[in-house]
Amino acid sequence: MAGIPEPEDEVRSTDVVIIGAGAAGLMCALTAAARGRRVVVIESSNKPGKKILMSGGGRCNFTNMWAEPANYASHNPNFCKSALARYTPWDFIGMVTEHGVGYHEKKLGQLFCDDRSKAILEMLLGECRKHGVELHVKTGVHRIERTDDGYDLRTDIGQVVTESLVIATGGLSIPTLGSTGFGYDVARQFGHEVWETRAGLVPFIITDQLKPLCEELSGTSVDSVARCGGESFRENLLFTHRGLSGPSILQISSFWNLGDVVEIDLLPDRDALEWLEDRRATRPDAELRTVLAEVFTKRMAGLLADRWFTNRPMKQHAPPELRAIADRLSAWRVVPAGTEGYRTAEVTLGGVDTREVSSKTMESLRSPGLYFVGEVLDVTGHLGGFNFQWAWASGHAAAQVV
Numbered sequence: 427m428a429g430i431p432e433p434e435d436e437v438r439s440t441d442v443v444i445i446g447a448g449a450a451g452l453m454c455a456l457t458a459a460a461r462g463r464r465v466v467v468i469e470s471s472n473k474p475g476k477k478i479l480m481s482g483g484g485r486c487n488f489t490n491m492w493a494e495p496a497n498y499a500s501h502n503p504n505f506c507k508s509a510l511a512r513y514t515p516w517d518f519i520g521m522v523t524e525h526g527v528g529y530h531e532k533k534l535g536q537l538f539c540d541d542r543s544k545a546i547l548e549m550l551l552g553e554c555r556k557h558g559v560e561l562h563v564k565t566g567v568h569r570i571e572r573t574d575d576g577y578d579l580r581t582d583i584g585q586v587v588t589e590s591l592v593i594a595t596g597g598l599s600i601p602t603l604g605s606t607g608f609g610y611d612v613a614r615q616f617g618h619e620v621w622e623t624r625a626g627l628v629p630f631i632i633t634d635q636l637k638p639l640c641e642e643l644s645g646t647s648v649d650s651v652a653r654c655g656g657e658s659f660r661e662n663l664l665f666t667h668r669g670l671s672g673p674s675i676l677q678i679s680s681f682w683n684l685g686d687v688v689e690i691d692l693l694p695d696r697d698a699l700e701w702l703e704d705r706r707a708t709r710p711d712a713e714l715r716t717v718l719a720e721v722f723t724k725r726m727a728g729l730l731a732d733r734w735f736t737n738r739p740m741k742q743h744a745p746p747e748l749r750a751i752a753d754r755l756s757a758w759r760v761v762p763a764g765t766e767g768y769r770t771a772e773v774t775l776g777g778v779d780t781r782e783v784s785s786k787t788m789e790s791l792r793s794p795g796l797y798f799v800g801e802v803l804d805v806t807g808h809l810g811g812f813n814f815q816w817a818w819a820s821g822h823a824a825a826q827v828v
Contacts, residue, residue: 436584440464440560442828443579443588445567446609447474449814450800451594452550453821458828459557466560466588468581471604473563475547477596480603481814486543488522489515489818490811491535497812499680500805501621505780506816509788513822515815525549536810570612576795590828592788592797594821597774598623599801605768609802610777616793619779621804625771626680630688630762632669639733640665646726650674651691655681659808660694669762677809679765680775690758693721698752702740706748710741714751730755773813777804788824797824 442458444451447469459465467474478486490497493515495507519537522529527549528540539545554561562583569580576589595609610620632640643665650663652674664672678688693701705717714737718727731737735751743751768774778798782791788803790796799820807813 438466438584438586440466440586440588442466442590442592443468443577443586444592444594445612446594446596446800446802447561447563448477448594448596448800449475449550449817450596450821451592452554453818454592454594454797454799454825454828455559455561456550456553456557457822457825459554459559461825463828464558464560465554466586467554467562468565468567468579468583468586469561469563470566470606470608471563474551474561476603477600478547478550478814479543480600481543482538484543485538485541486546487532487536487538487811487814488529488546489518489537489815491515491519491531491537493535493807493812493815497808498805498816499626499775499807500780502780502804505783505785505803506805506819508785509819509823510815513819515811517822518815518818521549521553522546525552534810567608570615572616572793590795590797592799592824592828593802594799595802597777597801598768599625599771599774601768605774609798612796613778613798613802616790616796618782618790618792621776621779623774623776625765625768626775626806627676627772627809628679628765628767628770629666629671630669630675630679630682630760631764631766632760633763634761636760637669639729640669641667642729643726646723647672648692648722648726649694651694652678653689653691654678654686655683657681661809663690663692668766670760673809676772680773680806680808682762682765684764685761688760688762690760691756692758693755696721698756699749702743702748702752703745706740706743711739713737713739714743772809773806774801775806777802780804786823787827788820789827797828799824 441464444467447467455465455467498506527545565582567581571578577591579586593609644667647662647664651660659674659677661673663674715728715731788797800817
């Protein structure tokens, strides 16, 4: 086949080949090698752990203390339970502590490095070196064949044969980090179904009459509750030049489909109508923009008062007007034109159908000796360290048996 390197004279033989040197792949590698297995990791990009390095604004939100199955979306919601129960956030925290990596809770159980994300990657790579893992970067895999004893791979480092093959290639999010969807191709090759994929934890694009407001408020953040698809999340919303972002929007994007309405409560701590009625009674001469500035930035309050409502003294707003203002502030209905897609998505929704994978070992039920770990599977966590915890847990589960 054109483009496939000719096999070297000497065939490289090993116990385990892991394709992908991200979070799940490195966890699987170091854990399997600690069991005495000979492990080769193959990474197509020029360095391992790129997503680790850029995560959490460069400080790596490496887990969430409260991770549980309810924090994950999948067509097979029970699948993640076994792995998450057998490798908990506290297990990973133990490794972090043992290596002297400082960390802190930012909020809502989200744990970040005190210093840079590099500390987590160096910890993983250090464990890999300690146990003799062989890591090859800038290495492509061109063909995979099933054999009687395992798998035969043709790669940029020649022919590699292995008993166990682990696919840890991630999804399609942030293609500049090297994501290609290769893992889905391997899954299909060996008879697996792959759920349709789409961008998750991703900003919304706004193109209708709301866009000018988003542009003028770009950079403004506000506490909110976003609702869609029967789910709701309370975190900050961020206005951008392209639309809406921020944690509450990223969270709800994973439950949004094109054409869906996203409902946003901009006053989550208040009964909007009661608050406005109180201000009408206690501050009758104050303009609406002045009252709104109690909870929003002065600029946002002014724009909302002028664009959405009529900016008059509170005493001039009749009860029906107050009710309409309250409804808009507490149940703002937005129909996004789309999302920013894989370019900025933190995760990929969908992936390898977990009904055809062992929940205990991550082994394929269709092709013995083939394993899938991490984001390539149809398991997607909420924002806040949950996806890294899935990477650690699924990688650890496969490493017990490969």
